[in-house]
Amino acid sequence: MTSEDQARRGRVIALVIAGTGLFWIAATALGAWLGWSQRARALCDLAALAGFGMAIYMLFDLWRARRNDKD
Numbered sequence: 001m002t003s004e005d006q007a008r009r010g011r012v013i014a015l016v017i018a019g020t021g022l023f024w025i026a027a028t029a030l031g032a033w034l035g036w037s038q039r040a041r042a043l044c045d046l047a048a049l050a051g052f053g054m055a056i057y058m059l060f061d062l063w064r065a066r067r068n069d070k071d
Helices: 003-034 038-070
Strands: none
Touching: 003 038
16 A cells, blocks of 8 residues: 555545534534434434544554555
8 A cells, every 4th residue: 555545544534533523513513402302312422433433443444554564
């Protein structure tokens, strides 16, 4: 994997983290404003947790790929 590919993957990961964070903030604010039930708010929280978990997995995969390229 070239350094350009690694940089691109890093930018994608950054966008996933930022997008998930913005979604979470927006869903929390919208849920409070519209009076959503706790169940609906919890669903948004779980979706955000899944997004952050995916970002951690992607980071680990990128770290592992960089480590293998050094060998």
